[in-house]
Amino acid sequence: MSKKIIYLLLICLLTIAAFSFSTLAYAHNESWTCSSDYGTTPKIDGQINPADEWADANMISFDAPDNKNQVTVYMKAIPGDYPGGGRLYLCYVIPNILAGASFQWDSFHDLGRAPRVDDRRITVERPSQEFGGFYFAEGTGSKWNQVSQPAGFEGKISAGGKINWIVEMAIPYAWLGIKICNSDPRGCSFDATGVDPDGKVITYYWPPANATGTNYNIPATWGNMVPSDCWGFPPCPKGCECLTEAQAKEKYGPGGYEKCREEICGEAALGPVTAAPAGTVVPKYCFRPKPLCPDKCTCLTEEEAKKLGYSYCQNEKILCGYDDQKKPKYCYEPSVQPECDLSIQKIATADTVMAGENITYNILVANSSSQTIEKVKVTDKLPAEVS
Structure with a gap:
């Protein structure tokens, strides 16, 4: 084999190796995946008690700049708390040595070497900084373009304590492109910024830059976020059904139902037959039949009670509902032969x-x-x- 051919083969191998290295460095890494689960709704007030309102949240932490100074981000997804969907809740706990933070989001999870139109960014600066507050940007295909605050956003930045300062955000699903019951992962990254002694701005990332080459301008270098319950609602407990108030009333009768829990389980769109405007949604809750019979009594049809040998509860004919054939049901109890002296x-x-x-x-x-x-x-x- 001639030296020229060997040289060409070597060039090809080096080119392939370089391309492979670049791909690995900038591709999404499954090892850097966080999860945003359903949870209780925290109050956006710039304060945090992890043992309380964020106890049911997932979290990630990253060195900024080392394990003695870490940024922690809590996250949970709460559908239905805002009309038309829900909101992604984030809480940053940031060391006082840092002055800013940001959150990047890849809605289509389509990677990219520049911010695309589906990409979103929120930048935060401490109130003590010259431009303290929240800033929002959307991708154009080549860069970030600053936009106004999206409808439904809620945020609060604390003044800071002895060690940390706090940022809490509720970001509407609509702006992030999240649709309930679409469980696809999304791209995301978190970062915090500080200034070194020479006045140079330093950014610390999740995923760490030394692991994936993370850069807020390159979505392909970000990590992943996966949802619980497909960005939607947790299922109802056993024996409960997800219904609107009107559906529960129709199914169980007026006063014949109760909520299994206070959190909503879904939403229902109102059609043109209702008085509400088209597209209006109403919340659905987990309902169950309300026990209308006294304690230790059972709601049965007369035929069912006869088969069991039951008698009217407390010797009273108490109506407690109807079966599927519209037959009345009454409260019964086991017939007990009285014992007398x-x-x-x-x-x-x-x-x-x-x-x-x-x-x-x-x-x-x-x-x-x-x-x-x-x-x-x-x-x-x-x-x-x-x-």
Whole structure:
């Protein structure tokens, strides 16, 4: 083989290796995946108690600049807390040595070497900085373009404590391109910025720049975020059904239902037959039939009660609903034979019986218990000497 051919092969191998290295350096890395699960709605006030309102949130941490100074980000997705979808909740806990932070989002998860039209960015600066506050940007295909605050956004930046300062945000699904029950992962990255002694701005990232080459301008270098319950609502507990208030009323009757929990489980679009404008949505909750029978009593049809040998609950005919065939159901309880303390006295009318005479007995039955016996039957045997 000639030296020229060997040289060409070597050039090809080096080119392939360089391309492979570049691809690995900038591709999404599954090792850097965070999860935003459903949880309770925190108050956006710039304060945090991880053991309280953020206790059910997932979190990531990254060195800024080292493990003694870390940025922690809490996250959870709450559908239905804002009309038309929900909001992604984030809480940054940032060391005081840093002055800013940002959040990047790749809605289509389509990577890219520059911010595309589906990409979003929120930048935060401490109130003590010259331009303190929130700033929003959308990708153009080649760069970031600053935009106005999206409808439904809520944010708060704390003044800072002895060690950290806090940022809380509620970002509407609509701006992030999130659709409920679409469980595809999305690209994301988090960062915080500070200034070194020479006045140079330094940015610290999740995923770490030394792992994926993370850069806020290059979506292909970001990590991943996956949802729980497909960015939607957790299922209803067993025995409960996700319904609107009107549906529950129709199914169980007025006053015949109760909520299993206060969190909503979905949304229903109102059609043109309603008085609400088209496109209006109403919340759905987990409902179950309200127990209309007293304790230890069961709602049954007469046929069901008869098969079980049950009687009316507390001797009252209490209507508790209807079956699928519209037959009435009443409250029943197991039939229990009352136990009573009876005493019987038998007294003969005479001590001796003359020839041709009859013996007459007086029978006295006494009930000393608190139960009532409707029918009492007393039987007796003749004395042995009487035939």
